[in-house]
Structure formats: structure tokens, C-alpha cells
Amino acid sequence: MLNVNGTARAVDVDGETPVLWVLRDVLGMTGTKFGCGMGLCGACTVHVDGQAVRSCITPVESVDGKAIATVESLATNAVGRALQQAWTELDVVQCGYCQSGQLMSAAALLAENKAPSDVQIDEAMSGNICRCATYPRIRAGIHRAAALLTASTSKVAA
Ligand code: FES
Secondary structure, three states, rough: OEEOOOOEOOOOOOOOOOOHHHHHHHHOOOOOOOOOOOOOOOOOEEEEOOEEHHHHHHHHHOOOOEEEEHHHHHHHHHHHHHHHHHHHHOOOOOOOOOOHHHHHHHHHHHHHHHOOOOHHHHHHOOOOOOOOOOOHHHHHHHHHHHHHHHHHHHHOOO
């Protein structure tokens, strides 16, 4: 039994099937993209128990019972909403193909580190390739999302 974005999903597939294809072809969740198929470009990034993983090289049997989160879940949590707002404000996306993976890596980073430095951002995002070279806007978007999260936390605390 899979747990995808908080919902239990029963799937009948070979255990070695990559999570990417279960999401896209079996569950119809096409927000997660196929890029290289070798875990090298990051387009297929999802979270497994909060960690960013490459779904194209992750066998579905290895995530049984674990919490899988995809880009479709971003709007359901504060970090995801801050990233969506920042991405929109700063017009981060160019062609967009890599961006669901970029957002999921950024979300994993911000969940652990609410105010990452440029170096920490570059380290966390180094496995996500963007063929349009939107890297400066991705970095700025993560800083903006971090600022939005800080502002909303201080508003709650005030
Ligand atoms: Fe085009 Fe990243 S926005 S590949």
C-alpha cells in the first residue's frame, strides 16, 4: 500500500517499477516529470518521508508504507505555498519542464532550513538541472519563500 500525499493508494505493479511510473502511469499524477531516467537531472524529484529522492530510480517496493509527497501536494503546506507564491512573484519558470523537481528539492531544503544561505541553496539544489538556466531565479525564489515563511511565523507569534 502506498501513501501518496496523505492518501492510501493500492497499486498492482511489479515491485521494481520506479515510483515515477507508478505516479504517472498508474495513478495519473503527471506533475512529476521524466527527465533522464538515471537519477541525474532531478526532474522526477519527490519526497519520501520528507527527503528529496529521484523517483525514476526508486523502486516502488522500497517506499511501501512510507510517506510519498509529490508536487501536487505543495499547496497543502506552508512551505509549498510560500514557494508557489515566490515562484510566481519572481517569474522563476522558463520552459517549466524541470520546475516540479526544483520545487520539491527546494521544499525539502526549506523544511529543514528556514533561512538557507546561497551556498546551502546551491548545495541542496545541485542535483536539479535546468536546461533554461533559471538558477539565479531559483535561488532568489528560495530566499523569497524563506522570507515569506519568516514573515508568516512572526505574524502568528505577534
Ligand atoms: Fe526550462 Fe528549467 S525552466 S528546464
